Amino acid sequence: MEAEVIEAELVLPTHMKFKKVQMYEKYPKGQARGRQWKHLKHIIQAENYQNQPPDEPNYVNIGSPPSMHPCKRICDITGYEAPYFDPRTKLRYANTEVFKIIRSLPNEYVQRYLALRNAAVVLK
């Protein structure tokens, strides 16, 4: 390691004096690391919130409901208010200039614009 890297203590040591279980004991070299950590989705499933009293707050029931306001439609490219919708690309647009732009956009960019509002085609 270079001197300046060591001086800045950039790298986290595997041995810590204050730890009871050292990192290299827990995750020996060459072995598959750790375990699979459950993602939030699976954590929530495992919590079985449906078995608990509904008036008790939990991670799921404190989530906000969908908005009651009408959905705001803005132009995907410019952010202006978008009265129009292009059925070919599925993009919303504000005026003719933007329409010209979206018709000349490569498909990849169209999909990236759609992905911004979670409307892109996702192949699984």
Place this chain on the structure above:
Amino acid sequence: MPFISQIERQSDYSRFSSSTPIVIDNGGSYFRIGWAGEDDPRVVFRNIVQRPRHKTTGETVTVVGDHNPALLRYFDCTRSGPRSAFDGNVVYQFEIMEYILDFGFDRLGADQSQIDHPVLINECPCNPNQSRCRMAELLFESYGVSSIAYGVDAAFSYKYNQKKGICASNGLAICSGFMSSHAIPFVNGEPVFEACCRTNVGGYHVTDYLKQLLSLKYPHHSTKLTWEKVEDLKMENCYIAPDYASEVKIFQKGDKEAEEKTRCWQLPWTPAPVEEQPSEEEIARKAERKERQGQRLREMAEAKRTSRINELENEIRGLDFLVKQLEHVPENDVPAFLRDTGYASKQEIESNLAKATQSLRKAKGEQVENEEKGDTSNAEKYNLLHVPDEMLTSEQLRDKKRQLFLKSTAEARQRAKQRKLEQELEREKQMKLEEAKRLENPELYLDLLRAKYQELSEKVEQRKRQKTNGNNTNGKQNGSGGVGRGERLNAAQRERMRLLASAAFDRGKGEDTFGRDDEDWQLYKLMSRDNNDDEDDNEADLARVSARLREIDPTFVPKSETGSPAEPPGFRPLTKEDFQILMGVERFRCPEVLFHPNLIGIEQAGLGEMAGISLRRLPSNDEALEERITKSIFLTGGSCQYPGMIERLETEIRMLRPCGSAINIVRAYDPILDAWRGASQYASDMQLFQQQTFSRDDYFEKGEDWLRGYKFRYTLT
């Protein structure tokens, strides 16, 4: 202002007794750790871990937080980016959490065999029990902390500001963090989690939206738009519009006000060095070098030629000598003599001699009079042609066939030559005619020619457009039509498809009469025909006319050079403006996602509505209480710092509340650090704090289910 990490190692760890709690604010973007009772956290760093590979030794190392980027040049970071322990606002990856805690305790100066202090650590409201248990396990088993308490950051921030008199004991905390935003009502100084509500938008989403929008707007600079840089841009430039629709109208009009509101980030750019003309000397030197090279090549060719001439001359001399000798040889010794020389017959020697002389002449550059010779020998060359087949042997028959072939090809060659000559004459005549026309009335002639050129070029252009389908009418040649949308066939292709389809269809049913008429077979000709030929004619004509125009019209510029507006960007010299990143609508479009999460596809209520939902969820349907709460709406968290936030929130909440109700919105004293400070203040009273903690023994005795019911009290008496 961008946040700056403080990661110097503290030296006074041993000064604190083992009863002094350590306070940790484990936030989505920053990790803060320090001592209870102090005003500021000792160590602050970004809550991320990178595991790059060291370039020279190849070992994988762990780097926590954000370090001087210059030091990371020794590491190969391409394999893994920065990782966080969070999924949403819940800690799930405890391996990463362990690295972060290691680093935090290390920089706090811990040097004993274990961390023998109580720990107060923040978690999200209603943290899933599994995450809570894993955290407790980690803290107890790896670090040996004596006891733990879990609190909520927004509540600590509220309590801290309540002590400062900024907000009342009944109020509503709106905390907009990194991954999520919460609205938590407070009644009598205690948070009411039953009425709390959470939307999964936060600073992360704003930055990500800005980053995506800018890199879509400036694809050439997308590498410059790193997460850190965009975060800085967000903090510098973003604001919340009082009303999105009217704010965007200003930009749509595009007048002076919009210009003033547009911010620009100038990327580092240096003008390209002006290419200087090579000096006279240089040109001369180059020409000389070229000349020398040419000279050398010429010399080489000359040497090759002389050597070949020499060789041929020698051969001819030898053959001549042989022929002469042959004349002296008696008739019956000829075969023996020939056997010695290696030739089969006298004729062969002679033909070789003739060949050699011819090539010698060619090598010497003399005209080869092949033709006349051919003409004269025509009769004997094709001597077998006029003899009937019956009179010939099989060998002669073969020869006859060959002669026939040779003769016909020779004749065809002759004919082609003739035709060429005629065409040339014709063209010359036409040229003369045109020239005469031109001389007669130069102006009119030029005009006519121009008109013709115009017409032809339009025709060709149109044909091209049809060929590459209608998409590219704006002259863009970037191949955007090839993505599969709007593919149209041109007329010829359509006709062909129609023929194919009808042929296939007709053939399928009933009696097949195809081929009864010879006409039927014409179908295949139609099918296999590609594009029309007159297109090529047009192009050839166009080339001719433009060449002629170029000759006689000094002002003429061929269309293809001026007519294409979409030059590839590489041809235009890059200017300063090409290295600017402009932010107009983006400045308020991105933070708008906090109020309208559906802009980024999150189907949840925004900040304004959350306040209303939270009030509705309060168990007691008490008008007076709600009134008191709206008098003390408190903003905290990193994403509440945008200018215009308070004003916007007030209009949104005013829409939800009865007319004339009092609404008072305040921002936290320090929206970022107040959560840690509140926790520190809370834990400073160790006697009372101890009632809220649980120890390792408690945890193992009572089990995980007990932790589910663990409830932290924020008001201590």
